[in-house]
Amino acid sequence: MPSKRRIQSAGILLAVLKQGKSTIGRRLGQALLAAVVVWLPQAPPPSVGFVLSQRGPWQVNGQAIKQGQGLPRGAHVVLATTATFGAGETYSIDVILLNNKDVSLQCAAREICGQGLVLPSSLNAESSLASRFADVFQLILAKPERFVGLMSRDVTTNDESSFTEGVGRLVNGRVELAPFFASLPDGRYRLKLERVDSSGAPSSPVNIDISWNHTAPSVASASIEPGLYRATLTRPADVTVPAREIWLLARPDPKFAAAKSAFDQATQSVKTWPATVPRRDVTTFLRAYLTSIANQPQ
Amino acid sequence: MTTGAPSRSTSWWRTAIVIVAVSLVTLVLQRLGLLDHFETAGLDAFNILKPVRDPTDIVLIGIQDTDYFDPTLFNGTSPLNCATVRRILHAIADGQPALIGVDLDTSASSFSCLSAEPSWPPIVWVEDAVWTPESKRLSVIPAVGGTTGLTRSGTDSAGIGALPEDSDGVIRRYYRELPLDTGQMAASFPWAVIQAGCGKHCQRCCEARERAGTTEALRLNFAGERFNFEPLSVRHVLDASGSSGSGGWHDSGPLVGKIVLLGGTYRAARDVHATPVGPMNGVQIMAQAIESELHGGGIRAVHEGLMFAFDLLLGSLLALLHYRLHDRTTLALAISLLLMPLLCLLASYLVFSTLGLWFNFAAVVVSVLIHQLHTRASENQRLRAAAR
Numbered sequence: 312m313p314s315k316r317r318i319q320s321a322g323i324l325l326a327v328l329k330q331g332k333s334t335i336g337r338r339l340g341q342a343l344l345a346a347v348v349v350w351l352p353q354a355p356p357p358s359v360g361f362v363l364s365q366r367g368p369w370q371v372n373g374q375a376i377k378q379g380q381g382l383p384r385g386a387h388v389v390l391a392t393t394a395t396f397g398a399g400e401t402y403s404i405d406v407i408l409l410n411n412k413d414v415s416l417q418c419a420a421r422e423i424c425g426q427g428l429v430l431p432s433s434l435n436a437e438s439s440l441a442s443r444f445a446d447v448f449q450l451i452l453a454k455p456e457r458f459v460g461l462m463s464r465d466v467t468t469n470d471e472s473s474f475t476e477g478v479g480r481l482v483n484g485r486v487e488l489a490p491f492f493a494s495l496p497d498g499r500y501r502l503k504l505e506r507v508d509s510s511g512a513p514s515s516p517v518n519i520d521i522s523w524n525h526t527a528p529s530v531a532s533a534s535i536e537p538g539l540y541r542a543t544l545t546r547p548a549d550v551t552v553p554a555r556e557i558w559l560l561a562r563p564d565p566k567f568a569a570a571k572s573a574f575d576q577a578t579q580s581v582k583t584w585p586a587t588v589p590r591r592d593v594t595t596f597l598r599a600y601l602t603s604i605a606n607q608p609q
Numbered sequence: 610m611t612t613g614a615p616s617r618s619t620s621w622w623r624t625a626i627v628i629v630a631v632s633l634v635t636l637v638l639q640r641l642g643l644l645d646h647f648e649t650a651g652l653d654a655f656n657i658l659k660p661v662r663d664p665t666d667i668v669l670i671g672i673q674d675t676d677y678f679d680p681t682l683f684n685g686t687s688p689l690n691c692a693t694v695r696r697i698l699h700a701i702a703d704g705q706p707a708l709i710g711v712d713l714d715t716s717a718s719s720f721s722c723l724s725a726e727p728s729w730p731p732i733v734w735v736e737d738a739v740w741t742p743e744s745k746r747l748s749v750i751p752a753v754g755g756t757t758g759l760t761r762s763g764t765d766s767a768g769i770g771a772l773p774e775d776s777d778g779v780i781r782r783y784y785r786e787l788p789l790d791t792g793q794m795a796a797s798f799p800w801a802v803i804q805a806g807c808g809k810h811c812q813r814c815c816e817a818r819e820r821a822g823t824t825e826a827l828r829l830n831f832a833g834e835r836f837n838f839e840p841l842s843v844r845h846v847l848d849a850s851g852s853s854g855s856g857g858w859h860d861s862g863p864l865v866g867k868i869v870l871l872g873g874t875y876r877a878a879r880d881v882h883a884t885p886v887g888p889m890n891g892v893q894i895m896a897q898a899i900e901s902e903l904h905g906g907g908i909r910a911v912h913e914g915l916m917f918a919f920d921l922l923l924g925s926l927l928a929l930l931h932y933r934l935h936d937r938t939t940l941a942l943a944i945s946l947l948l949m950p951l952l953c954l955l956a957s958y959l960v961f962s963t964l965g966l967w968f969n970f971a972a973v974v975v976s977v978l979i980h981q982l983h984t985r986a987s988e989n990q991r992l993r994a995a996a997r
Contacts, residue, residue: 357665358863379849379858379863384663407845408864409668410838434838435661447654494718496750584681 356383359430360408367402367424378387382406382430388416396421408436425579453481453487457568474544474555475580476597478571478604481563485534491542494521499523501545507558508539510607520547558598562607568603621928624980628924629698631976635916635969646970651826651966657974658935661835665897666813666903668867670701671840672713675993676876679844687811687877689713691722697843700850701871702729707809709734710802710899712770712872712892721754725761731805734772735798735895738787747771757791768801772894779883780954782828783898785831799898828963829897836893837886840874854927870896881924919956920973926952927974931981938985945981949967 314531358381362369368374368391368405371383375391382388388404402424403417408431415478473494479486488502506519542559562570581593638644660978662900678685682693693712701709708731715723725732734752741748752767785800790879793891796804806814849858858864872892889897927945934941952974953967960966 357663361665361849361863362843362857364852377857377861378852379856380861381857381863406850407841409841411671411673411840411842411845433661435835436661436838438661440660443658443660446657496716496718 329547358382359386359432359434360406360414361385363405363407365404366495367391367400367404369404369427371404384430385432386430387427388430390418390424394421394424404428406430408434455591461587474557476558476574476594476601478560478562478567478568478574478601480571481561483533483536484536484580486559491557492521495523497524499547501547503543503545504535504540504559505550506536507541508602537563537566539579539601558601560601573604574600616739620984621803621986624928624977627980628973629975630922632917632920634926635912635920635972638816639913639916640970644828646766650894652963655963655965661721663901664836664896666811666868667836667867667899668706669836669840669892669896670697670846670869670871671845671874671890671892672697672872672878673839673842673844674875674949675876676843677877682844685877687875688717688719688900691720694720694858695723696845698732699726699731699873700843700846700895701869702726703757703850704846704858704869705863706869708802708805709990710798710870712798712870712895715752715754716750718754720752723753725765731809732765732799733801733805734765734767738769738771738789740771742788744790745992747795748790749795766796766799766801766805768796769777770891770895772797772898774882778829779885780829780894781885784899785827797898799895799902802868802870802895802899803902807823811868813903827901829894829901835886835894837889840872840890840892843871867902867987868899870899870960874986893980913940915960916969917959920970923956923970924954924973924977927977934986942978945978949978 361381362376362378364376365376368390369388371386371388376382376388384536387403388406394400394402396419399419401417401419403415405415406428407413412427414430416424416428474491477491479488479491481487492500500521500523501521502521504519538561540559540561542557544555544557560570560574574597577597581596584593635644655850672683672689673858677683683689694715698709698711709729710733712735714737715734717776731823736752737750738747739750740746747769749769770789771787774779775781784801786794787797789795803814803817807818849862870892872890872895874890875893881888882894882995884894884897930944930948931941949971950967953970954964954972957964957967
């Protein structure tokens with residue numbers, strides 16, 4: 312069935328052809344007209360949804376439909392008349408609309424399958440002029456009510472983040488921080504290191520300003536004593552970024568290798584834990600493990 | 610001895626003074642922003658009144674709450690799993706869209722896995738930016754792993770995902786370009802999508818590009834095609850692309866030739882904002898901005914000179930009407946009352962491409978009407994006094 316656009320194009324062409332005086336010209340024009348009607352490409356109508364799954368020979372406008380195919384607005388999806396019934400066959404089709412609504416049909420009788428399902432003509436809910444006027448009056452007359460939640464929100468940390476509990480290598484009294492910053496975006500950071508283990512003399516927190524750049528990773532380091540530290544990371548230029556805290560065990564070579572190997576075993580072990588274990592419990596375990604490594608005789 | 614009636618020319622001068630004075634006052638009020646509340650109320654009302662149409666060029670795909678907490682997808686973890694995002698992009702690309710706009714924050718270095726395949730359509734990545742009130746400029750946080758280089762230079766592009774918020778906390782406007790702290794101007798995300806679309810045979814995208822550029826904010830046109838419905842879940846996209854026999858998705862699916870926007874509608878994304886037509890997700894607002902460009906470029910910012918000229922014109926028309934019907938007060942009044950709202954609406958449409966800014970022209974027509982009625986009343990009073 313030619314589309315409306317084709318019919319209109321054909322009508323215009325026919326009107327022009329009627330003006331022609333040459334028989335050959337008219338015949339050529341009629342051939343061209345036929346070609347226009349048949350071959351003129353037309354844009355597909357916009358889809359309102361697509362076929363997610365189907366069981367059986369379903370059709371739209373007499374054409375078989377494929378899984379994943381887009382369906383136009385108001386499409387009437389019916390089971391092909393060639394479908395057989397009676398031996399317990401069940402046919403189904405599931406259409407997902409672009410507004411995430413599900414329209415489906417499951418049938419085992421010809422009458423129901425023959426009715427098929429009709430897709431909506433619009434993704435938006437239809438509204439009458441009266442209801443729209445009511446909305447306008449409400450806009451003008453009603454006091455607007457919007458609520459915002461005033462609470463601090465956690466950002467769930469990604470297990471793949473590099474800024475997490477770990478063992479840092481001390482080289483000439485300076486701990487290498489690049490492995491801890493690897494997953495962080497470039498920029499300026501401030502790191503506060505506070506000693507948390509009982510060994511060694513108490514010391515005041517150490518604050519370090521770090522300009523982290525992936526292309527120059529060797530710049531991040533801090534001068535501290537071997538021990539267990541609470542490392543708090545902030546971004547001075549952006550107060551909306553929440554502070555992040557980890558525990559870091561600083562060890563010089565050769566003790567670094569042994570400590571890191573032991574801690575790596577612990578981190579591999581927690582990765583096998585079920586996802587239902589709360590993240591804070593995992594963190595508590597890792598910190599306790601670091602404490603046990605820190606308290607081992609050196 | 611009676612005082613002579615003011616001459617016609619005197620009357621015209623007085624009318625002209627009223628017209629010019631009220632037009633100037635309206636201009637000053639507009640410049641001071643004192644008409645903003647009336648403008649937004651008018652715009653909001655007309656946005657709501659217009660019957661809603663379905664979008665025709667854009668398909669929205671969203672990560673819903675069920676997708677975010679799905680253990681096989683994101684397992685309730687942020688930043689989003691890079692491999693999963695890449696799988697979603699692959700499924701979208703399989704649907705043969707014209708281009709893909711990614712309205713997800715990919716600045717974390719964990720997103721460095723998002724390398725696009727050569728067969729994928731162009732991708733426009735959204736970039737976050739930090740606003741500095743002192744310099745009134747933005748500092749961009751690069752997308753795709755926080756690096757400045759996109760995965761396919763010359764094919765992919767980026768746009769800043771920042772829209773201005775009005776004083777009442779409602780988002781009504783967007784900018785095509787935004788000032789950076791480097792001194793340059795950078796495309797906003799909607800404008801970057803338009804520019805990328807022009808290269809993919811989106812005729813209306815190219816027409817939008819050819820329209821005169823503006824550095825002022827354009828009002829989002831919520832009238833007509835609107836996106837306040839739930840976007841398509843990524844789960845359905847993955848199912849449609851991954852199921853066997855899904856040739857329909859690739860060849861004749863709903864994404865073929867469309868501009869596809871991928872965003873997060875899950876609660877943890879905290880990307881819900883107030884708009885004149887109710888709360889909308891960020892990706893829905895982005896889609897609205899792109900649609901505004903595709904259908905005329907949004908609502909033009911106030912062109913004060915044009916508004917002043919139309920104020921003078923409307924006032925003069927009304928004055929001329931009363932001049933012609935100077936001895937038929939009732940008819941003049943009736944026609945004025947009928948014409949005034951129509952003239953205001955017409956002027957609003959001609960100057961701003963919307964009917965919603967009629968209030969900018971109401972002051973001058975009302976003032977002229979009041980002045981004309983006052984003049985008639987004064988004349989009648991004088992005639993009665995003379996007749997005694």
